[in-house]
Amino acid sequence: MPPSAGxxxxxxxSEVSIVATAVVAVVDVVIRVVALVVVPRDRRPSSAMAWLxxxxxxxxxxxxxxxxxxxxxxxRHRREKQQDMNRLIEEAVASPEMAERSPRSWPSWVEGVAAxxxxxxxxxxxxxxxxxxxxxxxxxxxxxxxAVDRAxxxxxxxxxxxxxxxxxxxxxxxxxxxxxRGVVVRVLFDHVGTLRYPGYRQTLAELxxxxxxxxxxxxxxxxKGRYQRPDLRNHRKLVVVDGVExxxxxLNLIDRTYNKRAAVKRGLLWEDLLVQLRGMVVLExxxxxxxxxxxxxxxxxxxxPATAAGDLDEGDLDCQVVPSxxxxxxxxxxKFFNALVYGAQRRLSITSPYFVPDxxxxxxxxTAAERGVEVELFVGEIGDQVLxxxxxxxxxxxxxxxxxxxxxxxxxxxxxxxxxxxxxEIAVVGSSNxxxxxxxxxxxxxLLVLGRSFARELRDVEDGYRAQCTELTLEAWxxxxxxxxxxxxxxxxxxxxx
Numbered sequence: 001m002p003p004s005a006g007x008x009x010x011x012x013x014s015e016v017s018i019v020a021t022a023v024v025a026v027v028d029v030v031i032r033v034v035a036l037v038v039v040p041r042d043r044r045p046s047s048a049m050a051w052l053x054x055x056x057x058x059x060x061x062x063x064x065x066x067x068x069x070x071x072x073x074x075x076r077h078r079r080e081k082q083q084d085m086n087r088l089i090e091e092a093v094a095s096p097e098m099a100e101r102s103p104r105s106w107p108s109w110v111e112g113v114a115a116x117x118x119x120x121x122x123x124x125x126x127x128x129x130x131x132x133x134x135x136x137x138x139x140x141x142x143x144x145x146x147a148v149d150r151a152x153x154x155x156x157x158x159x160x161x162x163x164x165x166x167x168x169x170x171x172x173x174x175x176x177x178x179x180x181r182g183v184v185v186r187v188l189f190d191h192v193g194t195l196r197y198p199g200y201r202q203t204l205a206e207l208x209x210x211x212x213x214x215x216x217x218x219x220x221x222x223x224k225g226r227y228q229r230p231d232l233r234n235h236r237k238l239v240v241v242d243g244v245e246x247x248x249x250x251l252n253l254i255d256r257t258y259n260k261r262a263a264v265k266r267g268l269l270w271e272d273l274l275v276q277l278r279g280m281v282v283l284e285x286x287x288x289x290x291x292x293x294x295x296x297x298x299x300x301x302x303x304x305p306a307t308a309a310g311d312l313d314e315g316d317l318d319c320q321v322v323p324s325x326x327x328x329x330x331x332x333x334x335k336f337f338n339a340l341v342y343g344a345q346r347r348l349s350i351t352s353p354y355f356v357p358d359x360x361x362x363x364x365x366x367t368a369a370e371r372g373v374e375v376e377l378f379v380g381e382i383g384d385q386v387l388x389x390x391x392x393x394x395x396x397x398x399x400x401x402x403x404x405x406x407x408x409x410x411x412x413x414x415x416x417x418x419x420x421x422x423x424x425e426i427a428v429v430g431s432s433n434x435x436x437x438x439x440x441x442x443x444x445x446x447l448l449v450l451g452r453s454f455a456r457e458l459r460d461v462e463d464g465y466r467a468q469c470t471e472l473t474l475e476a477w478x479x480x481x482x483x484x485x486x487x488x489x490x491x492x493x494x495x496x497x498x
Contacts (some may be wrong), residue, residue, distance in 0.1 A: 005422045009029055020488040031059050039066070044358065047436075050493065068229070074218075074230050074326045078295055078475040082327035085291040086122040088300070099489045103127040110426065114320055117448065120324045120332040123287065128281030130315030131449050133429075133457045134247075135464075137256045141171055143152035144253075147241045147276075148174035154184040156240040156289040158217075160233065160431070161252035162189035162202040168253050176210045186301075187214040190234045190290055191221075198259045208421060215296045234292060235442035237431050238285050246285040248428055248447050249274040250418045258298045266412060268384070273417035273428050273461065275447065279320035288323055289443055295327075317451035324432065325443030326421050333432045333446050334439040338364050339421055349421045349462050353414065354388045355395065356435035356492075362395065366402035373406075378465050381408040381413040388490035390434065400474040407469035415465075419458060425450055427458045 037054045040048040040165045051070065055062030073079065074112040080116045116123040148155050149169065155178055163467050175185050187207060194200060207214045215235040219226045239317075251272040258270060277285065290301045320405050324332035341348060341364040347367055355377060357365065369375040377399065383389030396406060409415040420428040430446035432438045449455070 008119065009375055012355060020030065020453060022072045028059060028165040032375045034460045035062075035066075036231075036279050039070075042281075047108050072232075072326055072450040074232055074373075078228070079327050080118040081160060082291065083292060089122045089287050090101060094486070095397050103450070108338075110450065113339045114448070115344060117320055117322045117324070117332070119320070119337055120328065120330060120335065123284045123321050123323065124319050125320040125448070125450075126280040127285065127318050128314060129277065129281045129317040129319040131278075131281075131319065131454045132276050133454075134274040134276055135461055137251075137269075137272060140251055140272065141168055141253070143274065143276060144239055144247060145170040145174040145243055146246065148178050149241065150245070151178050151183045151185075151241045153242050154186070154404055155242075156186050156293075157253075158234075158236055158289050158292060160186040160190045160237060161195040161197060161236045161254050161258075162187070162194050162203065163199050163254040163259065164206045165199055165255045165259060167255035172210065175212055177234055179211045180419050185210075185212040186293065187212050187216070188234075188289070188296065191216040191219040191235055192230060193235070197254060211232070217292060217296060221455060231441060233442050234325075235431050235438065236287060236288065236292070236445040240282060240289055240444060241284045243286055244278060244279040244282055246282040247274055247432070248277065248285060248445055250431060263384075265424075268382075268412050268414055270384075270414045270416045271409070273419060273429060277319070278317070279317070280315035281321060281447070284319075285322035285445070286334050286454075288321065288478070291323075312399070315451075315453075316395075317449055317454055319450070322430075322443070322448060324446065326441060329438045333444055334358065334361065335495075336446065336448075337361060337428075337434065340420065340426070340428065341365055344368050344375075346423050347374045347421075347457075349376050349378070351415070351419050351465070352434040352435065353380055353383070353416045353418065353438070354385065354392060354433040354435040355379055356388060356391045356397070356437075358439065361434065362398070365404065366399065369399075369403035374403075375403065376407060376462075376466075378407045378409060378415065378462070378469065381470070382411045382414065382415070384414050387469065387491045387494055388437075390488045391494065392435075394488040394492040396477055397474070398489060400472070400477060405473040407466055408472055409465060409469055417461075419461075421458045421462065425452050425455050425457045429458070466481055476484075 032055070034050060039051045040444060043051075051062070051066060055066065103114075104127065105379070118124045134140050155175065157175075179185050194203070217229060218232060220230045221227065237249060237251055249272065251274045256270045256272075257268060296298050322332060333341050336359055343362070348365075350365070365375060377393065383392070399406060418433055422428075427449045428446060429449070430440075430444065432444035432446045438444055
């Protein structure tokens with residue numbers, strides 16, 4: 001009989017449980033179906049499969065992670081700014097002064113690589129440059145400080161990690177003196193990249209005291225209305241002085257222990273490479289700074305170099321800056337590296353702290369070795385990124401079986417330099433690692449240098465590495481234990497979503 005007035009309906013837990021279970025089941029099915037449609041879109045199969053496995057096995061964690069870091073692109077307004085700057089750069093390159101300057105004739109495949117880079121990154125191959133390597137850390141910060149001391153009009157500074165400590169103090173002193181004599185000093189540094197290291201607030205305070213104009217790159221500050229995928233970072237390293245002198249490479253502006261307590265305790269030291277540039281290519285390095293400054297400030301800098309373009313001839317090297325990152329439609333640096341590896345005729349030397357290639361680059365490197373090119377890879381005996389280090393090790397056996405020689409740079413050094421040399425006249429240096437993070441998630445600067453003099457300098461660096469390294473053999477590597485192999489293989493599975 002129906003309940004009387006004022007009485008309560010009995011609470012049926014079993015009915016509620018059935019309804020809740022049904023709702024959860026429907027939501028679970030919807031999540032999986034939506035994931036199957038959304039996740040694979042414009043994504044390489046290995047990456048899509050990794051995300052789908054995470055979402056299918058741990059739906060709540062997988063969905064949250066995908067929403068936070070699933071998009072490999074910067075926000076639309078930042079990509080539009082990149083396109084705006086590309087158009088401005090193309091207009092500048094098309095000017096009569098630039099159009100009448102052309103690099104020397106190179107083999108067709110090399111010219112094809114330069115044309116590819118120009119199409120993807122808007123910057124052409126330019127003649128009349130001089131480049132020299134600063135190989136020792138003890139010389140690198142003093143070289144940067146000396147260049148700032150020469151500045152008469154402006155200094156542009158951009159680093160992934162930027163810290164004021166005892167080792168970098170000379171550079172901060174040089175900036176302070178430059179500001180005092182009326183030089184405009186602008187500084188960009190990656191927010192997350194720098195925030196993770198000791199002395200962040202002291203560095204900001206010192207910049208304010210000196211009076212430089214500084215900005216955070218890709219800030220993750222949701223309470224201030226500034227947010228994008230937190231692991232999309234600006235990994236570039238550059239300094240430009242008056243538009244006539246520049247530095248690029250792998251060096252972050254921080255003590256070579258990275259001021260990490262554990263690193264200091266273990267005696268670890270980072271080994272980097274810095275390249276000093278003069279000539280027309282300096283304008284291309286500056287164009288990247290101007291682009292990144294515009295992205296963070298909405299201000300388009302129109303600093304003219306201190307010298308007329310016609311007076312910027314400094315040497316006999318042809319150079320080209322290759323920008324890449326999530327602000328571009330394609331993976332500029334990956335396509336560039338693949339083209340170089342396939343073009344190698346006699347010798348290919350690769351130095352990378354994080355060698356975690358996608359399948360296309362892995363096939364290119366192993367194919368080069370199998371067709372008779374002398375291929376060697378310099379990597380660290382130890383690493384500073386645990387997952388990446390073990391993922392990298394999972395590729396060694398395939399490389400060794402193809403004929404690639406692997407050289408292990410000894411502890412306590414962390415080999416952090418990033419460069420390639422191809423045959424006798426082609427060299428590449430910059431900030432880009434050979435891993436999926438650098439191909440998809442990080443803004444990078446890579447420099448192509450054509451000419452025997454610079455290639456010989458880079459070969460000398462590689463010869464120095466080789467003299468200190470231990471060669472890894474297939475026989476020795478095959479004897480590693482089951483658990484070490486398992487850890488390496490498991491770490492490799494994470495590389496698609498790193």
